Amino acid sequence: MSPSSSFSSLPVDIVLEILARVPKRYHPTLSCVSKNFCLLLRSPEIHKIRSLRRRDSLFICFLATTNKGQVPHWFTLRRAENNPRENHFVSIDLTFPCQTEQQPCVVALGPELFFICGSVYPSSTMWVLDSRTGTFRQGPSSRAARIYLSVGVVGSKVYVMGVYRSDDEINVESFDVKTQTWELAHVPEDQDWWRSAAATVSLNRKVCVPRFSDNAIKCYDTRDGSCESLDCPTKGEFLCRTGACVMNNVLYVYYARFGLMWFDSEMRLWRVVNGLTHLNNRRSVAVAEYYGKLAFLWEEEVGVSGETKEVWCRMIALERSEGEVRGIAEAPQLLGSVPRWYRLQYCLSVSD
Incomplete structure (x- = not known):
């Protein structure tokens, strides 16, 4: 047997x-x-x-612009004890060890957050946060210092794409979490695409990066470096793309005009998630998987000249059948308030 x-x-x-x-x-x-x-x-x-x-949680980052640059403010979303429907939105103190680094790219893998330095100044440094203990440790340095980073996770590897200098070719390395080692990876075919700092989503062993300037998404295949574009719903029109995530190997992206959409990889088409028209026209959105559902976060300003804005969340169950995906949204939950000048930057799903 x-x-x-x-x-x-x-x-x-x-x-x-x-x-x-x-x-x-x-x-x-x-x-x-x-x-x-x-x-x-x-x-x-x-x-x-x-x-x-209480095995999973979300780490949510807001950026505040100050005279010292961009300052991150981190929160967690965790389930309440013995209540699978109640979530607690808690501010946490994550003091990044490298004070000179501005806006590192951050990705999540398992219970850890990887802070990849080099968004502003060339760097080979990586810091790792253990979400279970709230402690940082310095990870192994990559082979070379880079800037203009795109960072993605495929399997047990963190892929980092960047250049040594602004006029160099794109260089790619992967960090294997299992062996704690860096190795060179395939160079992407379309190099100009990757010259912008961005955290990405992963789909079918590919690293996918949305780009705001021409409203498109490109995917880099980690197996051979080939690239493909995913045609967007309306070319040539800025759609105010915000949140993106992958659940059960399906890519979901939120557009303010169309709402939550999913990419039908068999038909090579974008389709609207049915049943969620009441969530259209949000202007600052983050999405992530949370206990098998899509956590849909957005901001709402309080009054015309208020000093704060509210952070709201709805949990959405996604059901796929016969070429469509239907969303069933739970009641909205007010998580809390943040200063008006905070900008929603990351919503990362971590799991033990």
Whole structure:
């Protein structure tokens, strides 16, 4: 009898309890074991168990412009104890160890946040925050200092694209979290695209970067360096793109005009997520996966000349069937208030 069949012979509730204790970064591998494993790992039951155990959280960053430059302010969104529907929005003190670095690129992998320096000045430095303890450690330095970074996560690797000087060719390295080592990666075909600091999303072993200047998304294949463009809903028109994330290998992007959209990779088309027209025309949005649902965050100004603005959130269940995705949004929740001059920068999903 194979290990998978003997494991599946256990009662479903016991299997779910076991799988819920496996770190989420291993779920893609477990999903390949069998179709049953894949269904269980995407089931609402396992997300409920993880929620009760408070295994996941969101790290949310706002940037404030001061005479000292861009100053980050970090918050977390965590489930309340014994209540899978109540979320706590808490300000946290994350003092970045490198005070001279302006706006490092930040990506999440498992329970850790990776701060890649070099957005403004050339750097090979990387800092890693353990979200479970709130402590920083300095990671291994990359082979060379870079600027103009694009950073993405594929599997267990962090990919960093940048140049040594503004007139150099793009250079790519990947950091393997398992071996804690850097290695050279394939150079992207379309080099001009990657000359802008950006954190990215990952889809089908590709690093995908939205670009505001011409309203497009380009994906870099980590396997061979090839690049492809994902045609946007309306070319040549600025659509005020804000939030983007990948859930169950589907890319979701929010457009103020059209609302939440998803990319149909089989038909090569963008489609609107049905049932969410009441969420259109938001101007500052962040999205991320949170216990199997899409956490949809946005800001609302309080009054005409108020000193603060409110931060709101709705959890959205996404159901895909017969060529469409339908969103079912929970009631809106007021998370809290921030100063009016704060700008929403990151919403990163971390999981133990």
